[in-house]
Amino acid sequence: xxxxxxxxxxxxxxxxxxxxxxxxxxxxxxxxxxxxxxxxxxxxxxxxxxxxxxxxxxxxxxxxxxxxxxxxxxxxxxxxxxxxxxxxxxxxxxxxxxxxxxxxxxxxxxxxxxxxxxxxxxxxxxxxxxxxxxxxxxxxxxxxxxxxxxxxxxxxxxxxxxxxxxxxxxxxxxxxxxxxxxxxxxxxxxxxxxxxxxxxxxxxxxxxxxxxxxxxxxxxxxxxxxxxxxxxxxxxxxxxxxxxxxxxxxxxxxxxxxxxxxxxxxxxxxxxxxxx
Amino acid sequence: xxxxxxxxxxxxxxxxxxxxxxxxxxxxxxxxxxxxxxxxxxxxxxxxxxxxxxxxxxxxxxxxxxxxxxxxxxxxxxxxxxxxxxxxxxxxxxxxxxxxxxxxxxxxxxxxxxxxxxxxxxxxxxxxxxxxxxxxxxxxxxxxxxxxxxxxxxxxxxxxxxxxxxxxxxxxxxxxxxxxxxxxxxxxxxxxxxxxxxxxxxxxxxxxxxxxxxxxxxx
Numbered sequence: 001x002x003x004x005x006x007x008x009x010x011x012x013x014x015x016x017x018x019x020x021x022x023x024x025x026x027x028x029x030x031x032x033x034x035x036x037x038x039x040x041x042x043x044x045x046x047x048x049x050x051x052x053x054x055x056x057x058x059x060x061x062x063x064x065x066x067x068x069x070x071x072x073x074x075x076x077x078x079x080x081x082x083x084x085x086x087x088x089x090x091x092x093x094x095x096x097x098x099x100x101x102x103x104x105x106x107x108x109x110x111x112x113x114x115x116x117x118x119x120x121x122x123x124x125x126x127x128x129x130x131x132x133x134x135x136x137x138x139x140x141x142x143x144x145x146x147x148x149x150x151x152x153x154x155x156x157x158x159x160x161x162x163x164x165x166x167x168x169x170x171x172x173x174x175x176x177x178x179x180x181x182x183x184x185x186x187x188x189x190x191x192x193x194x195x196x197x198x199x200x201x202x203x204x205x206x207x208x209x210x211x212x213x214x215x216x217x218x219x220x221x222x223x224x225x226x227x228x229x230x231x232x233x234x235x236x237x238x239x240x241x242x243x244x245x246x247x248x249x250x251x252x253x254x255x256x257x258x259x260x261x262x263x264x265x266x267x268x269x270x271x272x273x274x275x276x
Numbered sequence: 277x278x279x280x281x282x283x284x285x286x287x288x289x290x291x292x293x294x295x296x297x298x299x300x301x302x303x304x305x306x307x308x309x310x311x312x313x314x315x316x317x318x319x320x321x322x323x324x325x326x327x328x329x330x331x332x333x334x335x336x337x338x339x340x341x342x343x344x345x346x347x348x349x350x351x352x353x354x355x356x357x358x359x360x361x362x363x364x365x366x367x368x369x370x371x372x373x374x375x376x377x378x379x380x381x382x383x384x385x386x387x388x389x390x391x392x393x394x395x396x397x398x399x400x401x402x403x404x405x406x407x408x409x410x411x412x413x414x415x416x417x418x419x420x421x422x423x424x425x426x427x428x429x430x431x432x433x434x435x436x437x438x439x440x441x442x443x444x445x446x447x448x449x450x451x452x453x454x455x456x457x458x459x460x461x462x463x464x465x466x467x468x469x470x471x472x473x474x475x476x477x478x479x480x481x482x483x484x485x486x487x488x489x490x491x492x493x494x495x
Binding site for chain 2: 059061090091094097098100101102104106108109110111112121122125126127167170171174
């Protein structure tokens with residue numbers, strides 16, 4: 001589905017031995033994960049398994065407790081001096097993650113701005129792009145996600161699927177090298193999921209590097225280069241969709257997939273077609 | 277007897293003085309809003325010093341009567357070598373005081389903003405100051421508009437207190453006319469009516485702003 005992964009080069013995202021603790025609760029327990037240019041990585045797993053936390057750590061929306069995360073070769077959020085970690089300034093965090101785009105489950109559009117302003121404002125203020133150029137680029141991005149005609153609408157006037165597409169346009173306008181999607185369709189009515197997934201498919205086909213936390217197994221199976229199954233804070237299985245969905249015999253993975261398929265079978269005749 | 281002529285005669289002067297009332301109270305609310313925003317941001321920050329300052333500030337200016345604050349600034353500023361017109365000192369004191377109340381009002385607004393909206397701003401590279409002025413303040417104002425309008429009308433009324441430190445405004449002028457004509461009833465009734473009209477106008481503007489800026493789905 002996607003451009004051939006450039007497996008020779010340094011990964012865009014390199015997660016090494018990352019732990020995350022909230023108080024005494026250990027949410028991530030030694031995660032290693034590399035995401036290479038133009039690869040689509042889908043992260044699946046039961047709720048509470050830590051998959052969203054991992055994505056939020058990669059964006060440094062959460063500080064990871066231990067380990068290292070490199071973004072295009074630069075350590076994110078900390079500096080290492082004689083092996084001791086020190087938190088760097090917010091400005092330095094912003095610099096290292098400037099090429100990371102993030103799409104939220106709850107869209108998080110700013111409700112007091114139109115769709116166009118949501119996309120153009122960061123261009124003006126964070127990138128210093130002149131007003132007219134920012135507006136032009138924002139309009140182009142909205143057209144790209146099929147919302148050129150809704151540029152002047154406020155978020156409250158848009159459907160969930162449209163809001164999420166604006167959210168994607170807002171992230172894309174910053175010309176990121178990697179896009180992180182945190183359950184981008186989980187807050188949507190079922191009939192609106194498709195339009196968002198289509199935008200994501202198009203992005204993947206263009207060669208965008210993507211990490212997607214999702215419950216959409218169909219999307220993962222068709223679009224992902226790598227599927228990662230997280231369970232109880234560890235990567236319990238990973239590999240190609242073929243490998244993870246068909247071959248891997250980790251019992252927790254099989255149970256998770258079994259539950260998923262049982263939930264989604266609605267036609268007895270579909271038996272065998274749907275089951276793994 | 278009730279002297280309608282006196283009212284008609286003194287009305288132009290009273291209206292002129294009420295312009296000062298409006299200027300003093302609105303400018304103190306405007307300055308107080310900036311103070312309140314900073315005090316509120318300090319109170320919600322991760323800095324212990326900021327939180328301590330904010331708590332002290334609010335408890336002082338809410339805890340001491342405004343009249344006493346005005347007298348303190350009127351008598352103490354010259355003692356420490358600050359010589360500013362009494363109107364400036366008075367507006368400054370009003371602003372400091374309303375800043376404390378506005379900080380508390382805005383705090384509710386700030387806490388009502390979904391954290392995801394701030395995260396989204398951070399992820400597109402906006403810095404702390406930009407997030408405050410472009411996201412948090414506009415949303416906090418929309419979420420707290422009725423209380424902000426209420427505080428503004430309170431300040432229009434509170435501005436009458438600055439008459440005691442010799443600043444000419446509506447109440448002060450009414451006092452002057454009342455003592456020189458010995459007809460306080462007519463004059464104070466007129467002054468009261470003018471305050472009532474000013475605050476009525478502010479409430480109307482507030483209603484209009486509420487309908488104009490309503491967040492239909494402020495999640």
